[in-house]
Amino acid sequence: MAGGTVRLAVVGGGVTGLAAALRLRELLGPSAAITVFEQAAGPGGKLRTGELAGLVAERGAESFLVRSPDGSGDSAALALARRVGLGDDLVHPRPLPAALWLDGRLHRIPPGTLLGVPGDLSALAGVARPGGDDRDTGRPLLGPAADVTVGDLVRRRFGGEVVDRLVDPMLGGVYAGQADSLSLAATMPGLAAACRTRTTLVAAVRAAQAAAPRPAGTPVFASLKGGLGRLVTAVAAASGAQVRTGRPVRELARAGTGWRLLVGSTRDAEAVTADGVVLAVPARPAARLLRGVEPAAAAAVGRLDYASVALVTLALPPETPLPDLSGFLVPATQGTLIKAATFLTRKWAHLAGDGGPVLVRASVGRYRETGALRLADAELARRVHAELARILDGLPAPLATHVQRWGGALPQYPPGHPDRVAAARAALPGTLGLAGAAYDGVGIPACVTSGQAAAWQVATALGESGS
Numbered sequence: 001m002a003g004g005t006v007r008l009a010v011v012g013g014g015v016t017g018l019a020a021a022l023r024l025r026e027l028l029g030p031s032a033a034i035t036v037f038e039q040a041a042g043p044g045g046k047l048r049t050g051e052l053a054g055l056v057a058e059r060g061a062e063s064f065l066v067r068s069p070d071g072s073g074d075s076a077a078l079a080l081a082r083r084v085g086l087g088d089d090l091v092h093p094r095p096l097p098a099a100l101w102l103d104g105r106l107h108r109i110p111p112g113t114l115l116g117v118p119g120d121l122s123a124l125a126g127v128a129r130p131g132g133d134d135r136d137t138g139r140p141l142l143g144p145a146a147d148v149t150v151g152d153l154v155r156r157r158f159g160g161e162v163v164d165r166l167v168d169p170m171l172g173g174v175y176a177g178q179a180d181s182l183s184l185a186a187t188m189p190g191l192a193a194a195c196r197t198r199t200t201l202v203a204a205v206r207a208a209q210a211a212a213p214r215p216a217g218t219p220v221f222a223s224l225k226g227g228l229g230r231l232v233t234a235v236a237a238a239s240g241a242q243v244r245t246g247r248p249v250r251e252l253a254r255a256g257t258g259w260r261l262l263v264g265s266t267r268d269a270e271a272v273t274a275d276g277v278v279l280a281v282p283a284r285p286a287a288r289l290l291r292g293v294e295p296a297a298a299a300a301v302g303r304l305d306y307a308s309v310a311l312v313t314l315a316l317p318p319e320t321p322l323p324d325l326s327g328f329l330v331p332a333t334q335g336t337l338i339k340a341a342t343f344l345t346r347k348w349a350h351l352a353g354d355g356g357p358v359l360v361r362a363s364v365g366r367y368r369e370t371g372a373l374r375l376a377d378a379e380l381a382r383r384v385h386a387e388l389a390r391i392l393d394g395l396p397a398p399l400a401t402h403v404q405r406w407g408g409a410l411p412q413y414p415p416g417h418p419d420r421v422a423a424a425r426a427a428l429p430g431t432l433g434l435a436g437a438a439y440d441g442v443g444i445p446a447c448v449t450s451g452q453a454a455a456w457q458v459a460t461a462l463g464e465s466g467s
Helices: 017-028 076-083 148-156 158-175 189-194 200-213 229-239 283-289 297-303 377-391 417-426 446-467
Strands: 007-011 033-040 051-054 055-058 098-102 105-108 221-224 240-246 248-254 258-263 270-276 276-279 306-318 326-327 338-343 360-363 400-412 432-434
Touching: 007 017, 007 248, 007 258, 017 033, 017 076, 017 229, 017 276, 017 400, 017 446, 033 229, 051 076, 051 326, 051 400, 055 360, 076 229, 076 446, 098 158, 148 158, 148 200, 158 283, 158 326, 158 400, 189 200, 229 276, 240 297, 248 283, 258 276, 283 297, 297 417, 306 377, 360 377, 377 400, 417 432, 432 446
Parallel strands: 007 033, 007 276, 033 240, 098 326, 276 432
Antiparallel strands: 051 055, 098 105, 248 258, 258 270, 306 360, 306 400, 326 338, 338 360
16 A cells, blocks of 8 residues: 555456446545556447447447346346446337247247246247157256256257257357357356256256246346447446556566556556456456466466357348347357347337338357358458348348457356356455456346456455555
8 A cells, every 4th residue: 555545456447347446446435546457449348339320339238137147136237327327328128029040930939948948848849849858867957066068958858959949049149159068057057056956957947937037027138328338438437447548467466465567568568556456357368467476276267268259230221121029049050150130220219210220230150160250341241131131031232331340259168167267266365356257157247246246355355454
């Protein structure tokens, strides 16, 4: 400390880091000196709002979940939006169904699933034929500390078609990954917990759903008028932190009871000291910073791999007809570039102005399938438009297009991920917190929760040390 001032450094200015900065302010008060270091030209990470053909168009995350994971109340993202004065600007999507593109047709996604894992096999008609063996053996599906891939569990119990045609596209829409490589405990912790006590998968799905109820009529998702970029601005302002953009953190080392950070490029590097640090950056840069602090933790963090995606948004003429859907998902087995599409102006009433253009956004890129992402923007947009035209039985030429690429955007959680994260955190001193999608889940609420938890850890450790 200098003159009694507690100094905090947050490395990473995405929503995780900004949520951590705000929570540090709430915990440590107005006198704390909080600095957020962000490598990019602006804060926000994957919350980025732009414009296309005169309409607000998200370049990254489009919305956030309204309910907490256990269904008991507001999600961390919703609570954060309200806390920074944006409660009156919340908007919700229209209650439209979504579909799967299968065998040349759009099929509505069956109701009552957990990320595609069904609790009622009779609801899958026309989408997938159940197989496998879900007989009750009298033993829980998972042991107390066991973890498996989602695909392994569902294939054994419900058969390959349920995985390939329903679960895989649902997981692909969220993680750009495959069910056969993603951890059940990391991607669906509620279902994993139910599998430790239930003896059939149907029973486990139903138990997980009952443990996290959603009141009838409650919207699932929310966004903000004017775009989610407003959340970034509001949280940064409320935190009172100094946000320094274009300033990568290149080194992290212990300095007495605190920390020394080397910030900036090699030509204008500066040394910064802090009493506590929150690392809110992806796994690989976090691992590089941790190598000199705790090599074992660095190795555990650095194992995590990522998928890259591109988001292609088309502004179409106002008269463009679209199905009465919010959008659709495409299983990898169907051979398309597109893995998901959202009919933005149909889904979000606040975007659909009178006589304005129609916005459709498609997501391209699956884990370890990067060929399409090497296409130039114009060619990628052309191919996406052609696929949409085929799926929707015709589509007029776009008025405008935008391609947003997110390299290494989505973490891929292998089995055992939660235990590795817990071990890495346990190996670090309390004044160094790890936060973000690399550890605690994708999606805005998970990132906000992760940042807030890391802030609480650091603030608590500083209090215990008398800093």
